[in-house]
Amino acid sequence: MNDTERTLHQYVEELTMRLRMRNLPPEQIGQVVAEVEAHVADTGEAPADVFGTPQEYAAQFADRAPRPLRAYLLVGALMVALIVGPYVLTGRAMELSQTRGVDTRSLLVVVGAIVATALWYRFAVVPAQSAQLGRRGRLDRAMVAAVSGLLVLAAIPLAWRLLPAGPVLFTSTGWVLAALLVVPFLLVGWLVRPPQLRAPADPRGPRDR
Amino acid sequence: MSAVPERQAQWLRGVLDLAVLATLDRDGTAYGYVLLQALDRAGIPDLKGGTLYPLLGRLEADALVTSEWRTGQSGPARKYFTITPAGRGVLAEGAAGWREFAARIAAILADDADQADPPGADTVTSAPGSHGGEDPT
Numbered sequence: 001m002n003d004t005e006r007t008l009h010q011y012v013e014e015l016t017m018r019l020r021m022r023n024l025p026p027e028q029i030g031q032v033v034a035e036v037e038a039h040v041a042d043t044g045e046a047p048a049d050v051f052g053t054p055q056e057y058a059a060q061f062a063d064r065a066p067r068p069l070r071a072y073l074l075v076g077a078l079m080v081a082l083i084v085g086p087y088v089l090t091g092r093a094m095e096l097s098q099t100r101g102v103d104t105r106s107l108l109v110v111v112g113a114i115v116a117t118a119l120w121y122r123f124a125v126v127p128a129q130s131a132q133l134g135r136r137g138r139l140d141r142a143m144v145a146a147v148s149g150l151l152v153l154a155a156i157p158l159a160w161r162l163l164p165a166g167p168v169l170f171t172s173t174g175w176v177l178a179a180l181l182v183v184p185f186l187l188v189g190w191l192v193r194p195p196q197l198r199a200p201a202d203p204r205g206p207r208d209r
Numbered sequence: 210m211s212a213v214p215e216r217q218a219q220w221l222r223g224v225l226d227l228a229v230l231a232t233l234d235r236d237g238t239a240y241g242y243v244l245l246q247a248l249d250r251a252g253i254p255d256l257k258g259g260t261l262y263p264l265l266g267r268l269e270a271d272a273l274v275t276s277e278w279r280t281g282q283s284g285p286a287r288k289y290f291t292i293t294p295a296g297r298g299v300l301a302e303g304a305a306g307w308r309e310f311a312a313r314i315a316a317i318l319a320d321d322a323d324q325a326d327p328p329g330a331d332t333v334t335s336a337p338g339s340h341g342g343e344d345p346t
Contacts, residue, residue: 031288032262034278035241038285039258042242051259060263 008040011047011054018058032061075189076182083178096174104166109159114185116152122192124148221253224307226264226273228253230300233274233292240287241265265290273299 012033019029036057040047051057087093128141172180221228232247233239239247241262248256265288268274273296280286292300 032266034286035262035288036258038240038287039242039262041284050257051262052257057259060259061266 004040004044008037008047012036015051015054015057018054019061022058022061024061028061076186079182079185080178083181084175087174096178099171099173100177101168101171102177103168105160105163107169108163109156110181111184112159113152113156114188116155117185118188118192120145120148120152121189224303225253225256225260226268227300227303227307229261229264229268230273230292230296231304233290234297234300238289238291240289242287244290268296272296 015036016029016033019032024032036047036051039045039050043050084093084096087096124141124145128138128145228248228251229244232244232251236243236247241258244265245256245258245261248261265274265276269276269290272293274290274292276288276290278286278288
């Protein structure tokens with residue numbers, strides 16, 4: 001492999017990862033990459049000179065990726081479905097209307113679980129998607145993310161067992177509590193969102209460099 | 210430094226899709242690099258692939274062009290684009306709009322040039338060193 005081929009290979013690898021992170025369909029990623037390869041084969045130009053950095057070029061396709069707000073609304077809806085779903089499926093939906101108390105243990109476990117999940121996502125899941133990693137590196141990071149995720153999952157019931165039940169802080173219905181659970185989760189998720197969800201889509205369309 | 214001044218680059222953003230559609234309409238089926246060369250010859254130099262290819266993707270998503278991958282005798286496969294009837298409709302409408310818009314701006318700029326001239330000066334002026342380039346119409 002000569003220098004030109006190596007440069008193209010590295011560019012294409014990083015571009016592919018950046019486009020994946022923007023949730024472009026695989027067949028579309030294949031087409032974008034094939035266009036880059038064909039253009040470089042025709043002109044012999046360095047891909048970064050023609051298309052910009054992989055990150056910049058991938059950003060041109062931002063309008064086809066899910067918008068951050070839509071993604072977070074989807075996560076919120078999924079969370080509500082996960083909390084409410086079991087009650088509905090087992091015919092106990094009425095229980096959600098009943099008033100129940102929230103004690104210090106419940107609050108601590110919920111806040112701890114949200115913070116732990118956010119930290120796990122930011123420091124275990126996001127690095128595993130890094131474009132800088134090779135196939136082997138991504139596999140290793142994915143294993144680390146899976147194991148640490150299981151640890152976070154196991155720590156929640158363990159904390160529940162170890163902590164003493166405290167005094168009731170407030171009472172509310174199951175519906176309101178489910179909503180209260182989703183809001184801080186989304187808020188923390190927003191704060192630790194990865195870089196690709198930070199840049200808004202460019203509404204101006206084509207840009208000249 | 211780009212050969213296209215920043216102001217022209219701004220103008221181009223609004224009409225590049227029409228320029229691409231017009232080139233495809235005139236030249237028939239073409240792939241990205243050929244389009245870049247054609248646009249270069251037509252007076253839009255230094256247009257980057259990073260601008261053209263995403264634009265072609267958007268035109269395709271809007272069904273204004275269709276595409277087909279073809280393998281040549283040598284080299285990688287290339288994506289050939291062809292304008293659709295819907296693309297020709299958008300081109301006709303956009304070209305008419307551009308001509309009207311450009312004429313209005315030209316009239317405003319001509320008025321401005323008249324006012325800027327000292328009394329008695331020749332009203333037909335040319336701007337030395339101007340980046341105005343070709344008549345857009």
